[in-house]
Amino acid sequence: MAEFIPYGRQCITQADIDAVVDVLKSDNLTQGPLVPAFEQAVAKYCQAKYALACNSATSALHLACLALGVGQGDRVWTSVNSFVASSNCALYCGAQIDFIDIDIATGNLSIAALIKKLKQAATNNTLPKVLIPVHFAGQSCDMQAISNLATEYGFRVIEDASHAIGGQYLSQPIGRCQYSDICIFSFHPVKIITSGEGGMALTNQAALWKKMQLLRSHGITRESAEMREPSHGDWYYQQIELGYNYRMTDIHAALGLRQLNELDTWVAKRHQLAKRYIEAFQGTHIVPLDQTPLNYSAYHLFVVRLAGLSFRSKQHIFNELRKKNIGVNLHYIPIHLHPYYQQLGFKQGDFPVAEQYYHQALTLPLHPGLNEQQQDYVIERLKRLYLKEAS
Structure with missing residues (x-):
């Protein structure tokens, strides 16, 4: 593509x-x-x-x-x-x-x-x-x-x-x-x-x-x-x-x-796309963020965790997806790891769960203009790369 x-x-x-x-x-x-x-x-x-x-x-x-x-x-x-x-x-x-x-x-x-x-x-x-x-x-x-x-x-x-x-x-x-x-x-x-x-x-x-x-x-x-x-x-x-x-x-x-005027329509479309991602990754170690029953998310982002892989493997998957014209991203680098905040006294290890999340997280394409063919391409490429890195 x-x-x-x-x-x-x-x-x-x-x-x-x-x-x-x-x-x-x-x-x-x-x-x-x-x-x-x-x-x-x-x-x-x-x-x-x-x-x-x-x-x-x-x-x-x-x-x-x-x-x-x-x-x-x-x-x-x-x-x-x-x-x-x-x-x-x-x-x-x-x-x-x-x-x-x-x-x-x-x-x-x-x-x-x-x-x-x-x-x-x-x-x-x-x-x-x-x-x-x-x-x-x-x-x-x-x-x-x-x-x-x-x-x-x-x-x-x-x-x-x-x-x-x-x-x-x-x-x-x-x-x-x-x-x-x-x-x-x-x-x-x-x-x-x-x-x-x-x-x-x-x-x-x-x-x-x-x-x-x-x-x-x-x-x-x-x-x-x-x-x-x-x-x-x-x-x-x-x-x-x-x-x-x-x-x-x-x-x-x-x-x-x-x-x-388009807000509710666009959020509904984001939910449709998110549902397709969730169904596609069932039974894999590509883990979408949980949605609690208290919430109806606006689904600004669709984030998955690549469980069981090293940070280096995630880096490789990120780079390979970018080479395939899939604009994955990362949300977010934990704030305390930025140099400015480390100058204020924060250090690696202060917030271990966020650091673990950072090592695993990957943001996938999600917006109302995304069509199912594009989404299927993202899903197929990510699954293939994950299996290769996990083997």
Whole structure:
């Protein structure tokens, strides 16, 4: 098969293109009506009260930490199996970061490991101010259990749901914020829906929404009630805090708003493809991540573990699949193994389950544009290479 098969790919229709072109022809390329329309549509879909669009999920994570008062001397914990944005956002605020090991079957943070770490932290006064659970590959963490622990130990919760818009937990949409303070989505091109670049923070707490809204745009307000002195006129604004330029444009919002119409259809297609993978690998040592009965995954990624093989064998399979134009990938390098984080004191062996997962994991192509012929080609090649390496 000559055509390259990527692990993820955006789906762009003529209707998407038309929506963006309409904005380009309008008077509002940046701060027009489509950003709030996109926010309201996502909030409605997720059954949350408030939503705030940003230029990336990383920016949204940073704003979420700031809104919860994360600063110097605070501690933030997150999953070690994630992209570095999940932890970098705390470092941007001057906080200390630490990690939770994972459940190797799901790739999500381990509730048992979290409980153990919380009990230890409670004895030496090192409890986190904020926990950032990561809904890896589109499947929610056990948020009810995390919420109960947050109440018991007194920390706040930011869901990093960058992979998970369109998914459900306990039959409710991810993003509803029933068990968290803030929930973050990503609209990067390989995610479930895209706005080109972009992210969004959802919350049910007006104070957090207003704080993030202020910090998203330089800490500037035009609301007279928030000003430190009376307004000088309709032109007047004041910077009352040190904020950032984390705004989304109407160009990006137009694409995201249009793509939202396809969300349920695309997630359903991802489920169909995932089912074919799962059935194809039954009875082999190619092991897909478990899907818990609490969840309806958004299936941003389809990850398998190549059980029983060495890391070198996995490397060989990865390289051979790439040579066959199959764009496999790896999600993720455990964050504590990156040189920057090792400079902070983390080292190999700190989170052994995540390290074992890293040695075994392989991300296979999964996106709505993947057809069954391409998928069968991926399955056949992977099985053949696995058997060769295992023999």
